[in-house]
Amino acid sequence: MTRHIALNKDSIHCANCMLGRICMPQKMNLTDIEHLTELIKERIRVAKGEYVFHIGNTSGAIYSIRTGAIKTQVENNCGHTQITGFFLPGEVFGLDSFTAQQHTSDAIALEDSEVCVMYTKDLNIVAQQIPSLQAQFRHLLSGEIIRSHQLLLSLGSLRSDQRVAWFILDMSARFTQLGYSSNEFILRMSREDIGNYLGLTLETVSRLFSRFQKEGLIHIQQRAIRILDHEALQSLIKYK
Amino acid sequence: MTRHIALNKDSIHCANCMLGRICMPQKMNLTDIEHLTELIKERIRVAKGEYVFHIGNTSGAIYSIRTGAIKTQVENNCGHTQITGFFLPGEVFGLDSFTAQQHTSDAIALEDSEVCVMYTKDLNIVAQQIPSLQAQFRHLLSGEIIRSHQLLLSLGSLRSDQRVAWFILDMSARFTQLGYSSNEFILRMSREDIGNYLGLTLETVSRLFSRFQKEGLIHIQQRAIRILDHEALQSLIKYK
DNA sequence: CGGGCGGTTGACCCAGATCAATCAAAGTGG
DNA sequence: CCACTTTGATTGATCTGGGTCAACCGCCCG
Incomplete structure (x- = not known):
């Protein structure tokens, strides 16, 4: 409880x-x-x-x-x-x-x-x-709107591999803001949660993590992720 | 201009x-x-x-x-x-x-x-x-958050036909609130816009409008839509 | 009346879902 | 401390919903 x-x-x-x-x-x-x-x-x-x-x-x-x-x-x-x-x-x-x-x-x-x-x-x-404080709360609220619009954009316009790359980079940016390393952190959620969030199945997420690892973009061991090629992930999202 | x-x-x-x-x-x-x-x-x-x-x-x-x-x-x-x-x-x-x-x-x-x-x-x-007025603006802001969460839910969990049915019912509800007929109105947007909004192609939207018409759920002529079986559309969304 | 844009319909294809088997880590209890 | 179970992750094989490409239609407007 x-x-x-x-x-x-x-x-x-x-x-x-x-x-x-x-x-x-x-x-x-x-x-x-x-x-x-x-x-x-x-x-x-x-x-x-x-x-x-x-x-x-x-x-x-x-x-x-x-x-x-x-x-x-x-x-x-x-x-x-x-x-x-x-x-x-x-x-x-x-x-x-x-x-x-x-x-x-x-x-x-x-x-x-x-x-x-x-x-x-x-x-x-x-x-x-x-x-x-008034302004801060308005900022938080419109920030929340912007965040969900970003997610909508990703669900509506990106392929599965682009969505997963986008997710990794978003997490990286937020861990950085928290003062953690920008390219090595522990994912807090399961493959199923990630898939649900991105509109994919857990199998697809798992396969893409594996593919990214094979391609040398990341290293992943369970939920511990290390970004090896930030640039490549970034450019993956760039074009359709 | x-x-x-x-x-x-x-x-x-x-x-x-x-x-x-x-x-x-x-x-x-x-x-x-x-x-x-x-x-x-x-x-x-x-x-x-x-x-x-x-x-x-x-x-x-x-x-x-x-x-x-x-x-x-x-x-x-x-x-x-x-x-x-x-x-x-x-x-x-x-x-x-x-x-x-x-x-x-x-x-x-x-x-x-x-x-x-x-x-x-x-x-x-x-x-x-x-x-x-303060309260009203907060209400509008959280309403906007809720709206985009609803859209996320639809994109993430509904099949194409369910999304289109959901769209028709949402439009119906909003036209009703405006004082128009709840089952006969003019869509303001193209098939392409609807498709983009729902994460589908314009062809899929068109096909589904046609299918719904064939099944007697709606009557559609260009952008003029008449809902014939509100219940059926509603129940279409209900189960996976 | 002709041209164009928006809409419809058909044929085909593929990304990603589904189903299934296996594996790895982390508890759990004896 | 080690068997046993549970939960989560990986990987393979197969299937299909909806995308893509293409042809055609028809309404509207100049």
Whole structure:
């Protein structure tokens, strides 16, 4: 089950969170960050495979990741799910419920994770005092729109090998931003999750990882990936 | 070219716009709507095929449709475009630039259209005075996220015939909301646009319209569509 | 009335799905 | 610590939905 962590006394505040300015980076001074800390009254531990929230939940909150990794997915009426995003430490998810109504997606932990909770009602109050926070949330929201448009573009226009290359490069860029090596990291999700996300089967993903390895573009051992030829992956996506 | 319409004296205000409460429906009283009118200082006419905005435009505005129809599309580095949405009168588009940075999509008129322009800088000011407007914009933004998640779900999980059925029903629902007949309307876009949007070729779309007609689900003559068996279309999407 | 664009229909083909067997890693319990 | 199970990944063989290419139609507009 998800474990709630009380945040009253000596628990870590935003001001000295290890993620630094990754979570809310935009022009925010230290006093503003103090306000942000006030916003996060709750942090939860979620075990691998557990839900952070379900479709229909009316908790009225958005979430940022402190440690771990999360996937979000939507569901259709015949039970099929589609993964709409993978989220890494410092990234914010659950924005589909920002309207303070209810979540239209599930959020599931890909590994044991620690997640900060921000309630939209608190958020409305604090944001009114801090204009930069207001702007930051709009930025997050349009960022989410742009992200899903990018995914749509990939699903609609790329071949299977291009999609997988795109996925690898996207992950690489995001791990880099987190301060990890840009060409050596551990994938947090299964082949099945990757396939679902990219509109492919797990077999196709596996075959393409193998092919890329044979061609010397990457080295892959289970979920540990090392990018050997960043350029080649990049150019693979370039032309149809 | 796009023609700008001065909105100083006797031009129509939001308060007596024919769309009524469709454009900004949420709990907004008449005084609030007066404020909304102040927000819309500009309205533009766009001829069929013309752009409302291009990728990279920094106009810092969002748009709502008074008459006509608009498509938005994103582009990848090899020139392929992916349509991310079709918009009808009363609907708001261009939200990807709400961050006041720049548009990451193109908006193109599917027919001669009239479009209201709301600048985000004005919007920030007015929204601070009207909390309900603040909420309304957040609602629009998360609505946009939900919409693109729905599209992702369709692209990722539905067969070609299910996608086309889904498209027809979605259009039907939206025309209904506009006060038109729910089972007889004119599609505003070409087969190619529909195909692009749904991740199919125009031939596949055409074939499926024909098949649905043969099966008695719809009647289609060019872009004029009449839904004959709403139930059957609905149930087509239900199971894999 | 002729030209062109958008739409339809047919024939063929291939990328990627499906089905199936095998393998490897990571638990799990005795 | 080692057998046993489970889960995830790889690889091969085969099949098919929808793409591609091409011909044709018909509506609309000048």
